[in-house]
Amino acid sequence: MGLKSIEPFPMKAILVADDxxxxxxxxxxxxxTLATPSAVEEASTFDEVITYLEAKRFDLLILDINIPGGNNLQMIDAVKLRQPNIRILMFSGYDEQLFAINYMQAGADGYLVKYSPEDEIRSAISTVLNQQKYMSAGTKEQLLSMLNSQREPVMNPLSTLSGREVEVMYLLTKGIPVARIADMLNLQVTTVSTYKTRIFEKLQISNIVELLEKVKMYSTAN
Amino acid sequence: MGLKSIEPFPMKAILVADDxxxxxxxxxxxxxTLATPSAVEEASTFDEVITYLEAKRFDLLILDINIPGGNNLQMIDAVKLRQPNIRILMFSGYDEQLFAINYMQAGADGYLVKYSPEDEIRSAISTVLNQQKYMSAGTKEQLLSMLNSQREPVMNPLSTLSGREVEVMYLLTKGIPVARIADMLNLQVTTVSTYKTRIFEKLQISNIVELLEKVKMYSTAN
DNA sequence: GACAAATGTAGTATTATTACTACAAATATT
DNA sequence: AATATTTGTAGTAATAATACTACATTTGTC
Incomplete structure (x- = not known):
């Protein structure tokens, strides 16, 4: 801790993406306030994220799931394609652990919900910056119980949805019509419709109102 | 500006409520970073807000519309009941100007959307702190054009629905499809559809999810 | 009481959504 | 490895929902 010119901890570059x-x-x-000195850049759309990634190397991307232009699992690929070694910490407004698992499997290094206390956010960022995976206690638990017994008694039906299905499900709960969802995800209307059908089957429901009930019932109680 | 003991600007007490x-x-x-020195308290649920309000006087409440336990217009009354002179700045995740007007009419002093740039947030807070009303350009415009045409007082949009419309609206919130509603009420499908259209027009919404939000927001059930 | 606006009702044409069906690729199971 | 599921994707045909339009009653207003 003497020589100014020797930096034991090189500056980290962090990109914060949230609208x-x-x-x-x-x-x-x-x-x-972190121990690691860092330079932060900010992006408010997924396009901006891509632009930044193509212009400069980053150590960490903190990415809001709901960012305009993104909002789907493919974001991970799009990011890793540009910078294979970047760390990604997903930052979500919903408590839905469901998303967590999917994003972690898709290559994210951490999943953090926005209502987490400040300390947890800080520790999540450090953890991911230090090349480790971060998961909230709840997510960890869910993942474990998922790995452990596959025939758990009371299973959260939402967790039976596949990644794509969860994406569509989420958009449906926002009242977005099938055609527009297809547009947003670059899929055919009928494809989205197929997902919708499968979602409704898996959750044993038949309309949006029931979907909202299910989601409320199974996702808030984390 | 020399005497330490004379405070030309007394400390303001601000309560920030967001989950x-x-x-x-x-x-x-x-x-x-404001010019006005302020003491900030934080609340993460509406119950906490109430607890704070009953314990201590505040100059300003910055309130997330979607705060757990709140999420409806009655929040304003609940707050003003405890502290009639408090200023309230609504802070919302949705841009929906619709909500803005409603909350302003219900007694809020400002309505700010979360994606506003930092400067705007800062200026909104100052403005409201200084006993003025704050509105984004868009909201202002909408409010003006509304006052122009007809200045009806705080109106619950649900109360503008006719009898038949209320019946249909109710069934819609249950997730019942138009065809079955027609059946239940012994009407043609197109008739029910017409009601649905009129309901959506009156409530200024475009899908069932928003219908549920409106009903939640305005139903006195809370 | 006359005229305007709101309400209850429905038809036609158009648009959106769903039911089936299909199939390759990824996963899981034996 | 071989076989069975699940997942991601989409087409065709059928069904449901909506946009417009229309019109006779109420209901409200000057």
Whole structure:
């Protein structure tokens, strides 16, 4: 701790992607309190994220699931394609652990919900920056019980949905019509319709109102 | 400006209510950069807000519309009941100007969307703190055009529905398809469809999910 | 009481959604 | 490895929902 010119901890480059500026501000603020000195850039759309990734190397991307232009699992691939070694910490507004598992499997290094206390956010960022995986206690538990007994008694029906199905399910709960979902995910309308059918089958429901009930019932109680 | 003991600007007390801790952090950070020195408290549920309000006087409440335990217009009354002179700045994740008008009419002093740039958030907070109303350009415009045509007082849009419309609306919130509603009410499908269209027009919505939100927001059930 | 607006009702034409069906690729199971 | 499921994707045909339009009653207003 003497020589100014020798940096034992090289500056880390972090990209914070969220469409809410206060969230970016909060996250940047937390980052500024980390032991690791870091330079933060901010993006508010997924396109901006891509632009940044093509212009400069980053150590970590903190990515809001709901970012405009993104909002799907393919985001992970799109990011890793540009920078295979970047760390990705998903940052989500929903407590839905469901998403967590899917994104982790798709290659994310961590999944953090926005209502997590400040300390947890800080520790999640450090953890992922240090090349480790981060998972909230709840997510970890869910993953374990999932690996453990595959025939658990009371299973969360939402967890039986596949990645794509969860994406569509989420959009459906926002009241977005099938045609527009197809558009957003670059799929045929009939494809989305197939997902919808499968979702309804798996959850044993027959309309959006029931879908909202199910989601409320099984996702809030985390 | 010499005497330490004379405070020309007394400390303001601000309560930031949002279930996302980063948002609270970001807002607190912005507040700390204001000219007005302020003491910030944080709440993450509406119950906590009430508890705070009953314990201590606040100058300003920054309130997330979607806060757990709240999420409806009655929040305003609940707050003003405890502290009639408190200023309220609504902070919302949705851009929906619809909500804005409703909350302003219900007594809020400002309505701010979360994705607003930092400067706008800062200025909104100052504005409301200084006893003025804050509105985004878009909201202002909408409000004006609304006042122009007809200045009806705080109106519950649900109460503008006719008898038949209410019947259909109710069935719709149960997730019952149009065809079956027609059956139940012994009407033609197209008739029910017409009601549905009129309901959606009156409530300014475009799908069932939004219908449920409206009903939740305005139903006195809470 | 006259005229305007709101309400209850429905038809036609168009658009959106769903039911089936299919099939390759990825996973899981034996 | 061989076989069975699940998942991601989409086409065709059928069904449901909507946009417009229309019109006779109420209901409200000057």
């Amino acid at each position: 809410h500026s206060i969230v970016r501000l909060g996250v940047s603020h937390i980052i500024s | 996302h801790s980063i948002v609270r952090l970001g807002v607190s950070h912005i507040i700390s």
